Amino acid sequence: xxxxxxxxxxxxxxxxxxxxxxxxxxxxxxxxxxxxxxxxxxxxxxxxxxxxxxxxxxxxxxxxxxxxxxxxxxxxxxxxxxxxxxxxxxxxxxxxxxxxxxxxxxxxxxxxxxxxxxxxxxxxxxxxxxxxxxxxxxxxxxxxxxxxxxxxxxxxxxxxxxxxxxxxxxxxxxxxxxxxxxxxxxxxxxxxxxxxxxxxxxxxxxxxxxxxxxxxxxxxxxxxxxxxxxxxxxxxxxxxxxxxxxxxxxxxxxxxxxxxxxxxxxxxxxxxxxxxxxxxxxxxxxxxxxxxxxxxxxxxxxxxxxxxxxxxxxxxxxxxxxxxxxxxxxxxxxxxxxxxxxxxxxxxxxxxxxxxxxxxxxxxxxxxxxxxxxxxxxxxxxxxxxxxxxxxxxxxxxxxxxxxxxxxxxxxxxxxxxxxxxxxxxxxxxxxxxxxxxxxxxxxxxxxxxxxxxxxxxxxxxxxxxxxxxxxxxxxxxxxxxxxxxxxxxxxxxxxxxxxxxxxxxxxxxxxxxxxxxxxxxxxxxxxxxxxxxx
Amino acid sequence: xxxxxxxxxxxxxxxxxxxxxxxxxxxxxxxxxxxxxxxxxxxxxxxxxxxxxxxxxxxxxxxxxxxxxxxxxxxxxxxxxxxxxxxxxxxxxxxxxxxxxxxxxxxxxxxxxxxxxxxxxxxxxxxxxxxxxxxxxxxxxxxxxxxxxxxxxxxxxxxxxxxxxxxxxxxxxxxxxxxxxxxxxxxxxxxxxxxxxxxxxxxxxxxxxxxxxxxxxxxxxxxxxxxxxxxxxxxxxxxxxxxxxxxxxxx
Numbered sequence: 001x002x003x004x005x006x007x008x009x010x011x012x013x014x015x016x017x018x019x020x021x022x023x024x025x026x027x028x029x030x031x032x033x034x035x036x037x038x039x040x041x042x043x044x045x046x047x048x049x050x051x052x053x054x055x056x057x058x059x060x061x062x063x064x065x066x067x068x069x070x071x072x073x074x075x076x077x078x079x080x081x082x083x084x085x086x087x088x089x090x091x092x093x094x095x096x097x098x099x100x101x102x103x104x105x106x107x108x109x110x111x112x113x114x115x116x117x118x119x120x121x122x123x124x125x126x127x128x129x130x131x132x133x134x135x136x137x138x139x140x141x142x143x144x145x146x147x148x149x150x151x152x153x154x155x156x157x158x159x160x161x162x163x164x165x166x167x168x169x170x171x172x173x174x175x176x177x178x179x180x181x182x183x184x185x186x187x188x189x190x191x192x193x194x195x196x197x198x199x200x201x202x203x204x205x206x207x208x209x210x211x212x213x214x215x216x217x218x219x220x221x222x223x224x225x226x227x228x229x230x231x232x233x234x235x236x237x238x239x240x241x242x243x244x245x246x247x248x249x250x251x252x253x254x255x256x257x258x259x260x261x262x263x264x265x266x267x268x269x270x271x272x273x274x275x276x277x278x279x280x281x282x283x284x285x286x287x288x289x290x291x292x293x294x295x296x297x298x299x300x301x302x303x304x305x306x307x308x309x310x311x312x313x314x315x316x317x318x319x320x321x322x323x324x325x326x327x328x329x330x331x332x333x334x335x336x337x338x339x340x341x342x343x344x345x346x347x348x349x350x351x352x353x354x355x356x357x358x359x360x361x362x363x364x365x366x367x368x369x370x371x372x373x374x375x376x377x378x379x380x381x382x383x384x385x386x387x388x389x390x391x392x393x394x395x396x397x398x399x400x401x402x403x404x405x406x407x408x409x410x411x412x413x414x415x416x417x418x419x420x421x422x423x424x425x426x427x428x429x430x431x432x433x434x435x436x437x438x439x440x441x442x443x444x445x446x447x448x449x450x451x452x453x454x455x456x457x458x459x460x461x462x463x464x465x466x467x468x469x470x471x472x473x474x475x476x477x478x479x480x481x482x483x484x485x486x487x488x489x490x491x492x493x494x495x496x497x498x499x500x501x502x503x504x505x506x507x508x509x510x511x512x513x514x515x516x517x518x519x520x521x522x523x524x525x526x527x528x529x530x531x532x533x534x535x
Numbered sequence: 536x537x538x539x540x541x542x543x544x545x546x547x548x549x550x551x552x553x554x555x556x557x558x559x560x561x562x563x564x565x566x567x568x569x570x571x572x573x574x575x576x577x578x579x580x581x582x583x584x585x586x587x588x589x590x591x592x593x594x595x596x597x598x599x600x601x602x603x604x605x606x607x608x609x610x611x612x613x614x615x616x617x618x619x620x621x622x623x624x625x626x627x628x629x630x631x632x633x634x635x636x637x638x639x640x641x642x643x644x645x646x647x648x649x650x651x652x653x654x655x656x657x658x659x660x661x662x663x664x665x666x667x668x669x670x671x672x673x674x675x676x677x678x679x680x681x682x683x684x685x686x687x688x689x690x691x692x693x694x695x696x697x698x699x700x701x702x703x704x705x706x707x708x709x710x711x712x713x714x715x716x717x718x719x720x721x722x723x724x725x726x727x728x729x730x731x732x733x734x735x736x737x738x739x740x741x742x743x744x745x746x747x748x749x750x751x752x753x754x755x756x757x758x759x760x761x762x763x764x765x766x767x768x769x770x771x772x773x774x775x776x777x778x779x780x781x782x783x784x785x786x
Contacts, residue, residue: 018552280653281646284636297640301626308628308669370623374685376590377620378641379613525592 005104009111016534026466027113034113038120045121048226049128058226061125062210065148065222068118072152073159088258102255109153119149125225133229140236141225147243148221154250161257214239217246295384302392311367311447315360320400323353327408340487346412347483350424353404355475357397358432362439362468364389366447366531376528382520386437386513394433401425420486420494423501427482430505432475434512439471441516441523446533478508540599541566541693541724547586547596549579556582558748559596564741569719570726571735574745575773580728581621583745584697588618600693614642617686619679621697621728627671631662631681634670635688642689649688656684660710675702683711687718694718696727700734712738736765746773 017024041064048060091101109115122145130138214223220239227235277283281292288303290296306312327349365372375385405425409418482501485493520527542564549557557579564570574580585591587598589605589612598605603612626634632653639649657663660680665673670681679702686694694715700708715725716738729735735742736756742765743753751772752759760768 279650280632280636281640281649284633284640292640292646294641294643297637301629301637304633305626305628368626371626373590373620373623374626374638375641377588377613377618378638379589379609380641525590528590 001100002103002107005108006111009108030113030466034117035120038117041121042124042127045124046128049132049229058214058223059206059210061222061226062213062219065122065219066213068121068222069148069152069155069218072118072156098255098258102251102258105258106150106153109157110149115149115153118152119145122148122222125222129225129229137225137228140228143240144221144224144243147240147247151217151221151243151247151250154247154254158250158254158257161254215242217242294380295388298380298385298388299392302389303395305367306392306396309367316396319357319360319397323357323400323404324407326353327404344483344487347424347486350421351428351476351479351483354401354425354428355432355435355472355479357401357429358434358436358475359468359472360397360436361389361393361433362436362471363444363447364393364440365444365527368531369447370528370532372528372531376524381517382524383513383517386441386517386520390433390437390509390513397429401429419498423497423499424479424483424486425501427501427504427508428476428479430508431478432472434508435471435475435478436468437512437516439468441520441527443467444527444530446531479504539566540564541568541601542587542695542726543599544583544587545597545599547583547598548594549582549586549591550594555748557586557593560745560748560750562743562750562753564724564726566724567719567722568724568741569715569739570724570741570743571739572726572728572743572745573730573732573735573769574728575730578745579748580745581697584695584726584728585620588616588620588695589613590620614689615691616693616695617689617691619682619686619694619696619699621701625670625678625682625685627673628669630667630669631657631665631673634681635684638685639688644689652688656687659714660684661707676704676707679703680707680711683714687714692723694723694725694727696725698729699727700729700731708734732765732769744769744772
């Protein structure tokens with residue numbers, strides 16, 4: 001039965017590639033980079049087994065393993081989404097026992113580029129254990145590696161399905177409530193990094209820390225090989241038990257959330273019909289002071305959609321979390337003094353986050369799906385369309401960025417840094433937005449028309465994310481001049497950073513909208529075809 | 536210049552990979568006609584209409600709306616037609632009033648005109664009761680009606696409707712029929728695709744039958760029927776198989 005699922009998944013993948021050479025090429029690029037980084041990481045994992053400093057050894061598998069598992073938890077939320085090629089809902093009508101279905105979906109989830117890369121990377125542990133301790137430790141390490149992969153896959157499934165349920169629970173739920181909840185949830189890790197980062201990091205602290213990590217599910221499966229080499233079988237048993245227990249627990253959680261995914265997403269209970277009052281146009285715009293033109297209408301619709309569409313809301317929220325998390329961590333690292341290296345780290349984090357903020361619209365047409373046909377039928381000019389979308393998105397993002405800058409300046413205890421920070425941040429946002437606007441016209445992709453905001457289609461997801469990643473990178477590179485002005489310009493540069501940064505951003509967005517808009521005028525039907533899900 | 540055909544398709548071709556979906560469609564829809572485009576599933580009706588209104592780029596051929604080429608002069612051509620595509624989502628996280636108002640504003644209509652027409656359209660189509668229910672929570676029939684309202688709002692000279700009677704209950708169907716009949720009586724032109732033959736027979740002045748990406752029969756309703764019922768004519772043109780009654784005996 002499980003084999004059937006595996007074959008089905010491979011078949012769906014293959015059919016998706018049929019007659020789409022571009023998609024195949026991008027998939028191969030994804031595969032090759034997984035291969036490259038997988039081998040690189042495998043060599044890295046070999047270090048503790050061949051190194052001459054054995055007491056230092058557990059640090060690498062513990063930390064690298066933790067990063068890997070955290071990556072599997074966070075990446076789907078932030079970036080790639082989950083591969084929902086085999087969507088649970090499609091099996092609802094088949095007489096499949098729950099365990100069979102779960103097993104099948106798990107097998108299908110294991111067949112993918114990320115899982116392959118993870119397996120390749122961690123296989124270095126088994127090889128290393130074999131080299132250092134013979135066949136038995138190698139076997140133990142291999143068991144750990146497989147369990148670790150299972151843990152990674154199951155945790156990403158469980159977390160995304162749990163998260164998406166929370167987000168779509170009530171269509172009308174206040175955006176702020178969710179943001180607060182997520183922020184509260186991420187306070188833990190922030191505090192954790194705060195306390196560990198604030199103190200001077202020494203080797204003995206690192207090993208102690210690695211010891212603790214080794215007894216959490218985050219790193220337990222990756223440390224067993226080393227234990228086996230040292231002959232510490234009690235530890236091996238303990239860590240394996242922790243891992244198996246965690247996997248089972250997560251499976252149970254995933255299984256229970258599967259239920260709601262299969263029963264469907266029809267709104268629970270009767271919808272209360274509220275009467276519409278007032279003149280249609282006045283009601284459409286509400287209190288917004290927008291021109292009563294196609295441009296104003298699109299801005300208003302986009303403003304509504306960023307709140308009403310679960311996918312867009314999820315994207316805004318995840319950016320808010322990452323945006324707070326990233327610069328806070330870099331700002332509170334050990335290098336809080338004023339040398340140029342530390343300053344470039346802080347400035348760099350601003351550029352990173354600013355460009356990332358712009359990336360939110362990299363698949364803005366994909367969010368709309370076939371509804372975009374209305375704009376094609378009417379023949380909306382490309383420049384107007386893109387300008388409206390950029391303005392509406394910025395309406396939500398700009399206050400967020402400002403708050404971020406204030407938070408960071410406050411955390412570093414120097415509000416005089418604020419103008420330079422805002423300047424860098426906004427310059428990067430402008431260039432990032434401009435690049436993402438182009439990406440949205442060139443590299444739009446269809447999102448499946450189901451309710452999971454993190455679901456993406458196989459192949460295209462990873463492949464198009466690479467293009468979005470390229471847009472992000474381009475956005476960062478283009479913002480470097482403003483960063484250099486801040487870093488090298490001394491007090492003059494700091495004073496100029498704000499006006500220059502803002503002007504830079506405005507110019508970048510203006511240019512991006514103008515050029516991408518002209519392209520859009522000639523690509524409307526193609527764009528529509530790209531964002532139409534193939535059924 | 537007043538062209539005698541409101542809508543003209545000349546040699547439209549569309550290939551998907553190796554399959555030819557539409558293979559040189561020629562069609563002239565006379566001004567003021569009520570034109571039904573018939574065909575079995577997969578005949579290429581939706582593909583043809585999509586190319587005709589600018590949703591899908593044809594590999595060859597032209598589409599003219601009142602003399603304006605949809606692909607060369609899209610701004611002018613698109614302002615003259617109202618379109619209701621099939622299998623396409625609406626901006627369904629707006630409620631009905633918002634969606635219609637949005638459509639009106641996109642078309643660049645004056646706010647007071649929008650106010651008047653939106654209220655009247657919702658009233659006629661019995662959608663006022665839905666209030667602030669989002670379009671995503673509408674039933675299939677209500678979605679069809681609101682989509683039709685979107686196509687009608689700017690009072691176009693030509694209506695292109697893809698499967699307007701699919702998934703519509705009899706009451707809503709009657710309402711849609713009344714509106715379309717009145718629209719044609721007022722000088723407008725309608726072309727719609729369907730495989731509900733009785734509706735076509737009751738409403739249309741002209742009919743075209745499509746099969747395998749080509750127009751197989753075209754003319755006024757009586758010309759195409761040629762003394763038969765429309766169903767017989769349809770099966771004869773498309774080439775349906777005749778059941779002997781011996782299949783599926785296990786049922």
